[in-house]
Amino acid sequence: MIADRVLLPPAGHDPASVRALFAALATDTGVDGARYVGGWVRDTLLGLASQDVDLATVHAPSDVTARLEAAGIRYWTTPSGLAHGTVTAMLAGHPLEITTLRRDVATDGRHAQVTFTDDWRADAARRDFTINALSANPRSGVVHDHFGGLADLAAGLVRFIGDPLVRIAEDHLRILRFFRFHARFGRGAPDAASYAACAARANDLMALSRERIATELLKLLALPDPTATIAIMVDGGLFAPVLPEIDAAALPRLAALIAAEAAADIPPDGLRRLAALLPVDPARAEAIAQRLKLSKQQVLRVRLAATRDPDETPAALAYRIRLEPAIDRLLLTGGDPRALAGWERPVLGIGGGDLIAMGLSPGPLVAQTLQQVERAWSDAGFPPDGVAPIARAAVERVLARG
Template sequence: MILPDAAWRTREGLPALLDALGAGAGLTRYVGGAVRDTLAGREVIDIDCATVLPPAAVADRIAAAGFRAVPTGIAHGTVTAVLPKGPVEITTLRRDVSTDGRRATVAFTDDWREDAARRDFAINALSADPASGAIFDYFGGLDDLAAGRVAFIGDPLRRIAEDHLRILRFFRFHARFGAGSPDAAGLTACAARANDLMALSRERIADELLKLLAGHDPAPTLALMVTHRILNAVLPEIDRTGVDRLARLVRREAALGIAPAALRRLGALLPPDPAIARAVAERLKLSRAAQARLADAAAPADARTDRLPQLAYRIGADAAADWALTAGEAATLAPLAGWRRPRLAIGGGDLIALGLPRGPIVAATLQAIEREWLEAGFPGEGWQSDRARAAVDQLLRESQ
């Protein structure tokens, strides 16, 4: 089989880079997702190459071709070439010397099959000659891709022992490429070794889970994971009820033409409780902004009395939309179209200029005006000035 023509193959700078890396002489190939996704008819975002050249030689050749070389993972043989339209990672062929489920010690090799054998699934072990497009398939990846099957290379239990994250990757790739039931041997091994996830950093778990949730429809795969208790050791909050909420959310997104948001979908998986949502977000080491968004969107459906623009003002447009979609209030999303957070035009200085004495009363009065402005639907500066003058006059009368 020949790799189909695709726009990414003529990306600016790529032919010159490949020429510098000896692709015409068989020294460098396309590998991984770029090959897999092109064969599957999917968009290619990242371009990865593998080479028999040692990392130092790769860096020298990249520089000689006029591109910047960045040693992004030099200990594991990876050098990134910075091209005009995006980076390309080039990794020297490797074999595993030792693994402990979290990290691997590697040695370099010139054996293409040995390098392919250390990859997780057969569909990820495909490589292609840049010049001829010839596909190299050592483990049946082409057949698996055609059949919609995600299968480990070799013994699934051994491959999971090498890197526990492969449990989550099995389900993510099944959600994206799988057709029908998952590979039985892989599923059995993942279920048997699910507790191994406890040894992983929560950041790695979060990254893989959010990638899964960003897919087209992750709900059936999450249902499979709940059935087989895959996440129980690290995310016991996710249960069948959460999967049902996720499925409803996915349907609403599709019906309204709203792009998937992984964080919103994670929120749907969790119980509608801000404390639980924040605790999970903290456990997964999400950013503070993500923690706040997840918690703010987690209120039960009957806990919000604000109209949607007012809610967006309080918690942000993203969290307000997340809550509306998850809580079943999707029909009210129209008020958020093109929404920008309005700004109260008056400040404490304006109140003082009107005669209000300095002190805590200034902040309290401003907060009261803001609440009224919020409830009134964000009226303009004329309303704000009139309300500020009336508030100050009333307070001055009361103080006499």
């Protein structure tokens, strides 16, 4: 059930500080001087916890700072923030962004030029989906809904405001955002007009930076179960322009991974799930991760997830490739990561100097032998007193070969 008003103030915020802030931003014309907007309003109406608390105001940024100073409320901003109309107030240690109402002047699919306004409807109209365009009066909690967002929220419908093709042309990332919000808030089939527009304009994704695509995709994949949404994206050809490697054959791997995470009580992980969608080929998976401009650590993790080495015990695997990649591998291959609960990396307790003391000559052979010792020790189950005999046996074999 959707509430008809929000609960104020947000959790963790001092009520007296919040009242003082809204009093400072009040008008004497009867028009709301400030409202809660966006994600926090949406989530609160659904009874969900949200840290995404934002305010909008009719006042220009310079007027906002003057009002905050007059009220003795600490704030900070930057030249870039002021240019975009954003001032951050500090309320009992909690930062709260206050942004002046805006309307779009021009867009190019990636960025928008805006001008400030005092028109609440105009500001709501520039937002992407109806459920994100809600605002709430801070004193009464009454929700203002200009585009049917409350009905869509109740119906589990994610829908663009206005013409979906126009909204996508304004910002191409909205294609991926549509599917992320559908996976989180949607119920049943996606809004037909919105889905058709996303499919028709899928090639627009090529104009976006790969970093932005990766960030949005990982957010989508980190939701509790995005399998159905990923499936409709594959059906609509949404991945073809930028990630053609993700196809219908990848869907069973994703579904199996999500089931394995649930069985092992392991939280969702967007990167692990991305690895499930990519080819089970280390070189190809690595190339795709690099194409998405992932970090070096993320690229390595994707490569390791796509690698299929000979069977090892979970502990030996974790020792060799580290704990997190080992958990990925076990989940992706039907292993049981619960075997690694509380696992701590064992210490070998022997080094190259010890092998030299046993008779090896300094040089590359020392490092090679040490690797053999380490592998044999891990294969033996990391016996705490067993590394020295393993090392002596390895050195003797080397010396016997001359």
